[in-house]
Amino acid sequence: MTTATVEGLTEARARELAREGRANTPVSGSGRTTARILRTTVFSFYNNTLFVIGIALLALGRYSDALVSVGLGIINAALAAVQELRAKRQLDRLQLLAREPVTVVRDGTERQVPPSEVVVGDLVRVRTGDQVVVDGPLVTADGPGARVEVDESLLTGESDPIAKAVGDVLLSGSSCSGGEGLQRAEAVGADSHAGQLTIAARADTTALTPLQWRIELVVRIVITLVLLMSGAILAQAALDGSTVLRFVQTSAVLSGLVPYGLFFLIAVAYSVGAARIAGRGALVQRTNAIEALSRVDVVCTDKTGTLTSGRLTLAEIVPAGGDEARARELLGTFARSVSSTNATASALAADETLPGDRREVVDEVEFRSSLRWSGITLADGTSVVLGAPSTVRPALTDADLVTDDAVRRRTDQGLRVLVLARGTGPLRDAGGRPRLPRLRPVALVAMADELRDGVTDVLTGLAAEGVAVKVISGDDPDTVAALARRAGLDAPGIAGAQLAALEGHDTTAFDEAVDTHGVFGRVVPEQKEKIVASLRRGGHRVAMVGDGVNDARALKQAEVGVAMRSGSSVTRDVADIVLLDDSFTTLPPARTEGRRIIAGVSSSMYLFLARVATQMLVILTVTLLGLGFPYTPTQVGLTLFTVGVPTFFLTMWARPKPPQEDLLVSLARFVIPVGVLTAGFGTAIYAFLYQRVTTGLSGTPFPRAVDLFERYTGLTYGVDADFVEASATLGAQSGLSIFVSTSSLILILLLEPPQRLFTAWAPVSEDRRPLWLALGLFIAFAVVLLVPATRAYFGLTAPDPPVVRTAALGVVAWFITLSLVLRHRVLERVLGLYQRPTVGA
Numbered sequence: 001m002t003t004a005t006v007e008g009l010t011e012a013r014a015r016e017l018a019r020e021g022r023a024n025t026p027v028s029g030s031g032r033t034t035a036r037i038l039r040t041t042v043f044s045f046y047n048n049t050l051f052v053i054g055i056a057l058l059a060l061g062r063y064s065d066a067l068v069s070v071g072l073g074i075i076n077a078a079l080a081a082v083q084e085l086r087a088k089r090q091l092d093r094l095q096l097l098a099r100e101p102v103t104v105v106r107d108g109t110e111r112q113v114p115p116s117e118v119v120v121g122d123l124v125r126v127r128t129g130d131q132v133v134v135d136g137p138l139v140t141a142d143g144p145g146a147r148v149e150v151d152e153s154l155l156t157g158e159s160d161p162i163a164k165a166v167g168d169v170l171l172s173g174s175s176c177s178g179g180e181g182l183q184r185a186e187a188v189g190a191d192s193h194a195g196q197l198t199i200a201a202r203a204d205t206t207a208l209t210p211l212q213w214r215i216e217l218v219v220r221i222v223i224t225l226v227l228l229m230s231g232a233i234l235a236q237a238a239l240d241g242s243t244v245l246r247f248v249q250t251s252a253v254l255s256g257l258v259p260y261g262l263f264f265l266i267a268v269a270y271s272v273g274a275a276r277i278a279g280r281g282a283l284v285q286r287t288n289a290i291e292a293l294s295r296v297d298v299v300c301t302d303k304t305g306t307l308t309s310g311r312l313t314l315a316e317i318v319p320a321g322g323d324e325a326r327a328r329e330l331l332g333t334f335a336r337s338v339s340s341t342n343a344t345a346s347a348l349a350a351d352e353t354l355p356g357d358r359r360e361v362v363d364e365v366e367f368r369s370s371l372r373w374s375g376i377t378l379a380d381g382t383s384v385v386l387g388a389p390s391t392v393r394p395a396l397t398d399a400d401l402v403t404d405d406a407v408r409r410r411t412d413q414g415l416r417v418l419v420l421a422r423g424t425g426p427l428r429d430a431g432g433r434p435r436l437p438r439l440r441p442v443a444l445v446a447m448a449d450e451l452r453d454g455v456t457d458v459l460t461g462l463a464a465e466g467v468a469v470k471v472i473s474g475d476d477p478d479t480v481a482a483l484a485r486r487a488g489l490d491a492p493g494i495a496g497a498q499l500a501a502l503e504g505h506d507t508t509a510f511d512e513a514v515d516t517h518g519v520f521g522r523v524v525p526e527q528k529e530k531i532v533a534s535l536r537r538g539g540h541r542v543a544m545v546g547d548g549v550n551d552a553r554a555l556k557q558a559e560v561g562v563a564m565r566s567g568s569s570v571t572r573d574v575a576d577i578v579l580l581d582d583s584f585t586t587l588p589p590a591r592t593e594g595r596r597i598i599a600g601v602s603s604s605m606y607l608f609l610a611r612v613a614t615q616m617l618v619i620l621t622v623t624l625l626g627l628g629f630p631y632t633p634t635q636v637g638l639t640l641f642t643v644g645v646p647t648f649f650l651t652m653w654a655r656p657k658p659p660q661e662d663l664l665v666s667l668a669r670f671v672i673p674v675g676v677l678t679a680g681f682g683t684a685i686y687a688f689l690y691q692r693v694t695t696g697l698s699g700t701p702f703p704r705a706v707d708l709f710e711r712y713t714g715l716t717y718g719v720d721a722d723f724v725e726a727s728a729t730l731g732a733q734s735g736l737s738i739f740v741s742t743s744s745l746i747l748i749l750l751l752e753p754p755q756r757l758f759t760a761w762a763p764v765s766e767d768r769r770p771l772w773l774a775l776g777l778f779i780a781f782a783v784v785l786l787v788p789a790t791r792a793y794f795g796l797t798a799p800d801p802p803v804v805r806t807a808a809l810g811v812v813a814w815f816i817t818l819s820l821v822l823r824h825r826v827l828e829r830v831l832g833l834y835q836r837p838t839v840g841a
Contacts, residue, residue: 008105008123017119024118024134024188027198102133105182122185128178132170133194135187141166142180149178149368161368173197173549178368197552197570207559209288210295211598214663215262215605222258222612229616230254233623253631257615259608261644262601269597269651280589281581289576292560293543293587294594295659298535299462300528300554301545303473303480306564307487308449309582312347314354315415315448320401320441325355327443331420332356334384337376340366344386344418344447345374365427365434373436375427385421385439392419395436401444414482415446449483454585456488461588463488470518470535472528474550477521484519491518496527503530511538528554545584547571562587592656600654602663603751604647606670610747611643613675614682614740621683627690628729632795635737641777641784642744649773650752669828670761673821678743681814685739685806690732692802697724712797734797738807741781743814748774750822760822 009017017023101112103125110125115133118124123139126132126148141148141164149161152174161177164170170183172194189195208216233254267287274284284290301307319327332354335345339361348354360379367374373387385392389402396402402419410417425437459469469489473480481493494517502510514534523531528544532554535542544551544558547567552574555561563575564582572578579586615631622630660666696705697717706717709727717723749758752770784790785799797803821827 007108009119009121010107014106014117014119014122017121018117022120022188024116024185024192025190026116027190027195100131102130103127118185118188120185120188124183124185125180126170126176126183127180128176130176132172132174132176132183134172134183134185135169135192136184137169137186138164138166139182139184147179148176148181151175151177163368178366197549209291210659211291211601211663212266212288215266215601218605218609218664218667219259219262222609225616226254226257229620233619233629236623253629253633253636254619257612257619259612261647262605262608265604265647265651266597266601268648269601272652273593273597277577277586277590277593278580280586281579281583282586282590283578283580284576285578286576289560290590290594291597292541292594293562293577294591294598296467296541296543296560296591298468298470298540298542299545299587300470300472300532300535300542300558302547302551303449303471303475303483306545306547306584307451307455307471307483309452310343310566311450312343312416312447313450314348314351314445316410316444316446318401318406318444318446320398320443324443327420328353329355330384330422330442331386331445333359334376334386334420337361337378338374339364340374342367342374344416347447363427371434375434375436377427381424383423383425383427383437383439385423385427385436386418386445389417389419389444392421392436392439395423395439396421396441397438398441401441406444410444410446411478412482414479414484414486415448416479418445418447419443420445451483451487452582452584454583458584458587459488465591468518468540470520470531472520472523472531472554474523475521477519480521481519489518493517493519493521495521496523499523499527499531510534514538525550525553529557532557595656595658596654597651598659599657600651602660603650603654605663605667606751607643607647607650607744607747609667609671610674610678611639611744613671614678617675617679618682618686618736618740621679622686625683625687627687627732628725630686630729630733630736632733634794635733635796638737638741638781638784638794639744641781642741645777646745646748646770646773650748650770653767653769655767669825670822673827674747674818677814677818677821678740681743681810681817682736682739685810686732686736689735689803689806690728693728693731694724697727708797730795731797731803733795735803735807737794737796738785738799738804739810739814742778742807742811745774745778745781746811746815750818760819 099115102115102118103110103112104118105123105125118134122134124134124136126138132150138148147163147165150164150170151161152171166181172187172192187193187195190199270284270287270290273290274287277284277290317324317327317331331348332351333356335348335351335354336356336358338345345367361376362379363377365371365373365375371387372391373385375383375385375387377383385395389407393399393402396419407417420442421439422442423437423439427434427437429435462469470491471480471484471489477493477495481491484491484493494513499510499513499520502513510530511534514531515538520527520531528546528551532542532544536557536559542558543560543562544554545562545564546552546555547564549568549570551563551567552571555563555571555574555576560577561575562577562579563571565572565578565580566582577590615636618630622628693709697709701717709715709723709730710717712730713723713726715723715726720726746758748770750761752765752767753759753762754768754771755764782799784794785796788798791798
């Protein structure tokens with residue numbers, strides 16, 4: 001360790017230490033680089049595949065195919081990249097330390113330097129109001145009793161200033177609240193307490209929510225199946241001598257089977273949910289935080305600044321001798337006459353029920369944690385003191401008012417107890433040091449922490465939903481437990497020292513103590529983080545609510561970090577959600593919004609995966625039958641009407657429901673029969689129309705049919721060898737598109753049944769909007785078929801009677817069959833998984 005004299009370091013030595021990297025350089029950068037973010041969000045394997053297909057289609061002049069096939073993937077990648085980069089910038093700018101110049105002693109003189117230029121061994125001047133920028137011991141102190149007062153509330157949660165004597169370590173991030181002295185810098189930059197907190201706060205803790213995880217799992221499974229299927233189909237196309245254009249179009253269709261729109265949909269749902277919650281007083285800083293909050297089963301919260309507003313209120317005055325009016329007047333006079341106000345004096349001065357005016361003060365002793373009292377001497381020689389019972393009691397002429405029982409009864413209620421006393425002696429000894437004269441008790445004063453509005457109702461509501469609430473504080477456990485009871489939370493408490501003892505011997509015992517206790521007092525910041533980690537090890541989903549820097553690491557450890565707007569900037573920056581009004585009442589609406597998002601996106605997954613299963617099976621069966629490829633990229637674009645638009649509105653209109661833990665099983669029960677039946681009927685329709693067109697154009701075809709298909713295909717009968725095959729494929733594709741599009745719209749009604757006819761899967765819904773949506777989209781699809789321009793864009797034929805009649809009959813037969821299969825759980829019966837309802841259940 002570098003040593004320093006009272007003259008401090010020399011400038012030359014300071015520069016040398018800076019070159020050696022021992023300066024107080026601010027921590028920079030977060031866990032993820034820009035290159036890594038772009039690589040994982042934009043240049044993923046799937047996106048790269050889309051980019052190659054899109055470039056190939058553009059080179060072949062198929063601009064509309066390229067737009068349909070690649071557009072959504074690019075938009076989704078761009079949204080993901082923007083969100084990730086925004087989060088990175090927010091973490092990168094996070095700083096715990098201020099940037100104001102500090103005073104150091106060099107070459108025997110004091111000079112100001114930026115905090116970043118302080119080096120190991122520097123002597124740093126610490127004055128009242130200054131922030132401590134490095135870690136190190138106090139070398140000299142000019143305060144009373146050779147001490148300085150340090151406010152560590154942001155770091156440790158300790159609300160009262162702490163007296164530091166020479167030799168005691170001052171931590172960076174704290175601030176000097178009284179006295180003056182010199183500190184030797186020993187830990188700087190990333191090695192300091194503030195540096196370590198900043199590094200922990202900047203760590204990348206992004207995690208997928210259960211819904212995101214399920215979507216990613218499903219998409220990965222689909223990608224794997226598509227790759228296997230694509231290899232076989234493209235190999236067959238190569239052996240058959242398909243053109244480059246047909247090869248690229250086939251690739252585009254196959255890549256379009258991946259339900260990448262689910263990622264886009266969930267991003268939109270999160271954004272809309274965040275906007276809704278912003279109107280209720282919460283700022284969402286991590287896109288999936290609302291969904292994560294809806295799944296939380298344990299809420300950990302700090303006390304001061306979260307459950308309480310940080311303000312004190314006068315709860316009770318117990319006068320000596322029964323003269324309450326006189327006691328109230330003296331208390332009001334004291335509070336309005338002190339020049340150095342703390343939280344207690346400010347609360348009393350603002351209390352309009354207390355009489356008393358400001359009086360001339362000839363001497364004043366400010367409150368310090370080392371004294372535990374404050375006092376004033378008025379112009380008439382009267383001294384008035386307000387302080388802790390244990391400190392003031394020895395100076396009282398009569399201590400009957402301040403008995404241990406009287407004090408304990410009030411502290412057990414979460415109240416702060418003080419003694420108001422008066423005397424005629426001076427408040428200082430001959431050396432000018434503060435001391436208590438002989439005093440007469442005037443009153444016992446009880447102060448209460450003010451609960452935030454709505455806290456009790458919120459805690460009651462969370463308990464009703466099965467959400468456990470744990471209060472974690474740096475204050476005394478009994479005080480915290482009493483305040484928790486005032487808020488409606490009656491739970492056993494434990495002190496941080498007891499937890500530390502358990503942790504050192506048995507992790508299992510520590511985890512059990514964390515799980516069974518609801519109040520934690522005298523807890524240090526590191527223990528808050530460990531408590532959250534313990535709960536998560538036990539399988540709980542945890543939200544942490546805090547406002548100080550001391551809560552930052554616990555917020556990062558939790559699945560959802562919630563900060564108060566009035567809290568520290570560091571806490572706000574690392575939080576996933578910021579309560580703009582500092583109100584707990586925003587949490588229930590946020591949980592409700594999260595459940596609405598889960599219900600909406602889960603419902604949309606049924607439509608997405610039913611479409612994917614149907615298209616995959618149709619492509620496989622039609623290809624095996626040797627009837628040509630059943631889709632073009634633009635025809636796949638019809639899913640905008642049948643899946644894209646419906647899923648968007650179903651998500652926006654969803655009603656809040658508890659998260660469905662067996663979602664994947666439920667999806668399989670719905671998607672497998674829907675996919676198999678829709679693909680089966682669709683393939684039959686495709687094969688029937690393909691064969692009918694082929695037969696009709698063979699031999700001596702009708703001139704009108706030849707003219708129509710020449711316009712549709714751009715080929716000439718009798719000249720182009722593939723005229724009949726192209727015409728048959730186009731006619732069959734048109735019938736298949738009509739059938740699949742219509743059946744997809746009917747699936748909306750199966751998911752949100754408007755009446756009993758459609759209740760094969762779900763009960764009747766009171767919401768009629770899905771019905772009108774399905775009807776509106778059916779009309780829009782009919783317009784596409786009737787308008788030549790849109791019909792040509794999607795590569796379809798006109799709605800000729802044979803095609804429409806075949807598709808309509810197929811839809812009716814499909815709906816009847818699917819309703820029976822879903823209603824009677826045929827899939828589960830076939831697999832032997834069906835369980836008959838218990839009699840009497």
